[in-house]
Amino acid sequence: MEILLFGVINSVTLSLTALGFTLVYGISRLPNFAHGALYVTSGYIVWLCVNTLGLNYVLGIVVGIVATAIIGALMYRLIILRIRGMQISEIIATYAIGLAIIEGLRWGGLRGSTFTLPSFLAGSFEIGGIAVDYQRLFVLGSGVVVFAALGLFVKYTKTGLALKAIAQDERAAMMLGIDSDRKALVSFALGSGLSAFAAVLILPLGSIVVETGYNVLIYSIAVSIIGGLGSWGGAIVASFIIGFAQILTEVFLSTQYQMVISLLAIIVTLLLKPSGIFGKQKELDDRV
Amino acid sequence: MFLDASGLMVYYENMLALNNVGIKAEDGSVIGVFGSNSAGKSTLMYMLSGILLDIKKKEEMRGGERITLLGKITLDGEEITSLPPHERAARGIVLCPERRRIFGESSVIENLRIGSYLAPRKDRAGDIEYVFRIFPRLKDHIHRQGGFLSGGEQQMLAIGRALMAHPKILLLDEPLLGLSPAYQKIVIDSIREIRAARGITIIIAEQYARPVIPVIDRGYIIENGSAILEGTKEELMGNPDVKSAYFGV
Numbered sequence: 001m002e003i004l005l006f007g008v009i010n011s012v013t014l015s016l017t018a019l020g021f022t023l024v025y026g027i028s029r030l031p032n033f034a035h036g037a038l039y040v041t042s043g044y045i046v047w048l049c050v051n052t053l054g055l056n057y058v059l060g061i062v063v064g065i066v067a068t069a070i071i072g073a074l075m076y077r078l079i080i081l082r083i084r085g086m087q088i089s090e091i092i093a094t095y096a097i098g099l100a101i102i103e104g105l106r107w108g109g110l111r112g113s114t115f116t117l118p119s120f121l122a123g124s125f126e127i128g129g130i131a132v133d134y135q136r137l138f139v140l141g142s143g144v145v146v147f148a149a150l151g152l153f154v155k156y157t158k159t160g161l162a163l164k165a166i167a168q169d170e171r172a173a174m175m176l177g178i179d180s181d182r183k184a185l186v187s188f189a190l191g192s193g194l195s196a197f198a199a200v201l202i203l204p205l206g207s208i209v210v211e212t213g214y215n216v217l218i219y220s221i222a223v224s225i226i227g228g229l230g231s232w233g234g235a236i237v238a239s240f241i242i243g244f245a246q247i248l249t250e251v252f253l254s255t256q257y258q259m260v261i262s263l264l265a266i267i268v269t270l271l272l273k274p275s276g277i278f279g280k281q282k283e284l285d286d287r288v
Numbered sequence: 289m290f291l292d293a294s295g296l297m298v299y300y301e302n303m304l305a306l307n308n309v310g311i312k313a314e315d316g317s318v319i320g321v322f323g324s325n326s327a328g329k330s331t332l333m334y335m336l337s338g339i340l341l342d343i344k345k346k347e348e349m350r351g352g353e354r355i356t357l358l359g360k361i362t363l364d365g366e367e368i369t370s371l372p373p374h375e376r377a378a379r380g381i382v383l384c385p386e387r388r389r390i391f392g393e394s395s396v397i398e399n400l401r402i403g404s405y406l407a408p409r410k411d412r413a414g415d416i417e418y419v420f421r422i423f424p425r426l427k428d429h430i431h432r433q434g435g436f437l438s439g440g441e442q443q444m445l446a447i448g449r450a451l452m453a454h455p456k457i458l459l460l461d462e463p464l465l466g467l468s469p470a471y472q473k474i475v476i477d478s479i480r481e482i483r484a485a486r487g488i489t490i491i492i493a494e495q496y497a498r499p500v501i502p503v504i505d506r507g508y509i510i511e512n513g514s515a516i517l518e519g520t521k522e523e524l525m526g527n528p529d530v531k532s533a534y535f536g537v
Contacts, residue, residue, distance in 0.1 A: 086350045155398075158405060165391055165402040172389035175337060176453050177377030177406040 002130050003247055009136050011243025012143035013202055014219055015236050019146070020195035021220035026230035027167045027187040030084075031091050034075065034098035035195055036217030040110075040210055041101055042068040042196030043203040047115050057118065065196040072192025076185050084184075102213040115208040117200070139201050146197065147236070163187055167230070215259070222262040226269045228279025237277055241265065289364055289380055289456040289489055290315055291336070296359035298331050298340065298513075305331045307513040309359075313457060313489050318479065320500050321493040322534050323510035329493035330386050332510070333461040336361065336491070337383035338373035363457075378406055380456030386465065386493075388446040392435030396426055399434050399445055403452030411454075419448035422478045440471030447478060457489045458482070464494055472499050479503050497534040501525065509534065 021035045032038075042064045049060030075097060083089040121134035154160035162183050165173040170180050195216075203212075222242060227234025242262055249257045269276060291313040298306040306328045313319045323329050334340040335357070344355040361369045368376055373383075391399050400419060404412045420427040423444040429437060434445060443463055450458060460479075464472045480503055482488055494500045497507070507524045509517040517530065524530050 082349070084349065085346050158409070161398070161402045162405055164394060164398075165405075168391040168393055169389050171339060171342070172385065172391065173402070174339065174342060174373040175377060175383040175385060175389075176403055176449070177374050177382070179372075179374045 001128055003244075003251060005127065005130060005132065007240075007244040007247040009132075009140055010247050011240040012140050014223060014243045015239035016139065016143045016146065016198040016201065017195070017216050018220040018223035018235055018239060019150075019198065020191040020193075021217075022224055022227075022230070022232060022235040023150075023194060024187055024191035025224060026232060027163045028184040029087075029230065030080065030184070030188070031087070031094065032188070032191060033091055033095035033217060034101065035191075035220055036213035036215070037098035037101035038068050038072060038192050039195045039199045039216045040105060040208065040213040041071065042199045043117065043208045043212075044105060044110055044115070046200055046203075047117060047208060050117070061200045064200055065193050068196035068199075069189040069193035073185055073189040075192075076188040080188070081181065081185075084181075098213065098217065102210050106210045110208065110210050112209075116206075117204045117208070119204045135204055139205075142197075142201055146194070150232075159183070159186065218259065219262055222266050225266050225276055228276030231276065231278040234276055234278030291361070291363055291381070291457050291489065291491075293336060293361040294359060296332065296335055296361075297357070298328075298335060299354075299356040301354055305513050306335065309508075309510065309513070309515045311336075311491070311508060311515070313491055315489060316483070316487045317489055317505045318483055318503055319489075319491045320497065320504035320507035321491060321510060322495070322497045322500075322507060323493075324495060327510045328513040329495075329510060330461055331513075333383060333386075333459050333491075333493055335359070337381055337459055338368075338371055338376045339383065339385075341370070342373055377453060380454070381459065382450045382453045382455035382457070383459040383461065384446050384450040384463065386461040388439075388442045390434035390437070390442045390445055390449075392433065394434055395431045396434060396437070396445055397430050399449050400452050403449035405453065407452060407454045412452075415452050415454075419451055422481055423448055423474070425474075439466050440468065440474070443467060443471065443475060444478070447475065451482065451486075455488055457491065460490060460492045462493055462495065464496070464499060476500065476503055497524070497530075501535070 017039065021032055024030055024032045045067050046060045046064035049055040049063050050057055055063065079093055079097065080090065083093055119133070119135040120138055124131045124133035154164050162173065162178045165176070165178055166180050166183050174180055223235050223238045226241060227238030242265055245261045245265065246258045249261050294310040296306050296309045309332060311319070311332070321329055321332060331340070334343070340355070340357060344357060347353045347355055359369070360367065363379055363381065368379065391402060394402065397416070400416050401412065404415060407415060425441060426444055426448060429441065434442065437445060447463065463475050467475065476499055479490060479492070483490060492500055492504065501521060504521055506520050508515050509530060517527065
């Protein structure tokens with residue numbers, strides 16, 4: 001029971017953290033290796049807003065999400081747009097940006113465990129004798145809401161449909177009047193905003209440390225590879241696989257093995273089904 | 289809408305794919321472009337729709353093939369030579385590409401919805417209704433994924449999707465490719481209907497002229513990148529060389 005409950009919570013948390021990465025890759029075939037850095041940055045921005053500028057917590061969260069989305073958009077416009085279509089360069093550039101952001105934050109003083117965000121809802125309650133705090137429940141609920149909202153967004157709005165079109169065939173989308181560069185920018189901003197959203201939900205559970213940036217990136221990559229790169233359904237399934245695997249290792253082995261399990265899962269997936277559970281390897285032509 | 293392209297030259301590296309081709313499409317006319325494989329039909333279509341600009345940009349970005357584009361394209365007197373494809377689409381030039389390029393993971397209805405990106409939202413339901421009236425078969429598979437449709441159904445969907453964008457000049461690149469005679473007839477009939485009902489200018493590129501020739505006003509014959517012959521339907525049909533090469537008579 002405990003395993004089931006925390007497994008579900010952990011899985012939803014994982015899929016939330018990986019959502020931004022999966023979304024951007026799914027639409028633009030762009031591996032955003034700065035994803036983890038954006039995640040930490042947004043947490044830090046919220047912390048700054050609340051503790052240095054003295055803003056209201058809710059306002060701080062809004063500022064954090066919007067600011068991260070803008071950082072993502074600028075990153076795309078100024079750097080990534082110039083190297084679109086060259087996957088190795090995209091990886092190197094985004095990773096370099098991520099590294100610069102994370103280490104810049106560390107250098108700028110984001111060290112130790114003194115940076116914490118308060119929970120939205122204090123307290124906890126019991127289900128069948130297990131204590132669950134409200135914040136985790138809030139993460140669970142928001143996760144479901146965000147996935148539902150995104151599903152509706154890509155199905156019923158013009159922008160959403162255009163993003164879906166670009167994800168499938170960028171050139172055919174252009175022929176129908178869709179500006180693919182602009183839409184890729186939108187997807188990048190949206191992905192950055194989503195990673196910020198995940199961060200403000202999840203960070204109150206612990207403290208803001210720069211290493212989170214690397215962990216989030218590795219988990220996101222693990223989720224994407226296991227689920228199949230760019231597949232949203234696959235990402236959710238993979239989140240549940242890794243999420244439960246982590247809880248099981250925590251219960252039966254030890255917490256240190258959590259990261260090992262994710263990396264092991266990547267290796268096993270690459271050995272057995274390199275395209276991931278729901279993955280379709282596209283031809284290079286289709287992707288560019 | 290009057291489309292006028294002149295002096296179109298396209299080089300892929302040193303290979304000349306289009307050599308000084310000019311094409312005119314008057315308002316409401318149907319133009320045929322005929323030629324064998326690799327004659328330059330698709331290059332011409334990519335040139336007119338602006339896709340080639342995008343291909344060139346991407347090739348340059350990754351240091352790939354050098355593509356050189358020359359020539360001038362005007363739409364109602366306004367020069368659009370350097371406009372990117374989405375802006376040309378916004379001005380009414382919509383390409384229905386070779387091999388259809390259906391969004392395979394989206395359903396029929398979603399393909400059409402994506403097609404209506406440029407059109408006002410209020411027209412969408414009516415436009416979908418119109419597409420289903422021309423292609424009733426699509427309505428039977430309304431929720432089927434595009435990738436699971438047969439070739440003929442995909443072609444109908446591709447034309448329908450292009451219509452959703454409210455084209456003023458519709459470019460059809462090999463719409464009959466791989467289609468059975470029955471489907472060819474449906475597509476040809478739809479071209480007649482679209483022209484009659486909506487007054488859309490249509491440019492059709494095809495390998496075999498025979499099924500297309502009844503619906504066109506004028507035609508061009510392209511060989512090895514050059515337009516070797518131009519004329520009205522009657523002129524083309526009267527030419528003995530054309531007859532043997534493109535009508536299979």
